[in-house]
Amino acid sequence: DTAVSQTPKYLVTQMGNDKSIKCEQNLGHDTMYWYKQDSKKFLKIMFSYNNKELIINETVPNRFSPKSPDKAHLNLHINSLELGDSAVYFCASSQQPRTGWERGNYGYTFGSGTRLTVV
Amino acid sequence: QKEVEQNSGPLSVPEGAIASLNCTYSDRGSQSFFWYRQYSGKSPELIMSIYSNGDKEDGRFTAQLNKASQYVSLLIRDSQPSDSATYLCAVNNPADRGSTLGRLYFGRGTQLTVWP
Numbered sequence: 001d002t003a004v005s006q007t008p009k010y011l012v013t014q015m016g017n018d019k020s021i022k023c024e025q026n027l028g029h030d031t032m033y034w035y036k037q038d039s040k041k042f043l044k045i046m047f048s049y050n051n052k053e054l055i056i057n058e059t060v061p062n063r064f065s066p067k068s069p070d071k072a073h074l075n076l077h078i079n080s081l082e083l084g085d086s087a088v089y090f091c092a093s094s095q096q097p098r099t100g101w102e103r104g105n106y107g108y109t110f111g112s113g114t115r116l117t118v119v
Numbered sequence: 120q121k122e123v124e125q126n127s128g129p130l131s132v133p134e135g136a137i138a139s140l141n142c143t144y145s146d147r148g149s150q151s152f153f154w155y156r157q158y159s160g161k162s163p164e165l166i167m168s169i170y171s172n173g174d175k176e177d178g179r180f181t182a183q184l185n186k187a188s189q190y191v192s193l194l195i196r197d198s199q200p201s202d203s204a205t206y207l208c209a210v211n212n213p214a215d216r217g218s219t220l221g222r223l224y225f226g227r228g229t230q231l232t233v234w235p
Contacts, residue, residue, distance in 0.1 A: 031221050041157070041205050043225045055219050090162055094221045106221055107153045107209070110162040 006111030023091030030096040032074040125226035138195040142208030151211040198233040
């Protein structure tokens, strides 16, 4: 039973197209994230939602638009794809601590990733 | 931008050796520290979390935390070729407020190769 499932796993598309990636978690977590991982393995945060509310929106082109219909789902739509968008996109979820000092199982659970190739 | 620095690697060790992976962080108030392992073509997987100064052991893995030096490390004893992966350090920031409290800040990872 997959905890964080992400589809599709691979996406090859032409420049200028619009595509979507979907993510679902069954862990009951409050918070979901989108990360972009470049070829050098750096994980760069893009967006985060907490209970359907957008809480983190890093400097990302507005061609990228996240949507969270409920706290278990977070989708990413990308318009007018460019070559530089080629990367692996990871969805993740986590439980929300009540304070910054609270200890517990607050690490992220990642989805399997979507390898996007723009040609 | 919170800084989380990892030794750049790649790190190459023979089978059976101890692999030592290091991470320093810039925010003195950080309280939660995580190590993730990422195999090539796979997603990051949480392998250790640590919150208190000292050592935490789990099988062949030991996480070491020194908050005064703002340093967290991961030791892998009796390294196996199956340990070959990229290891990511992640740290929280308690200055984050409200709903962003759970955010983690990642280092760039250290690639480990264990050769037979």
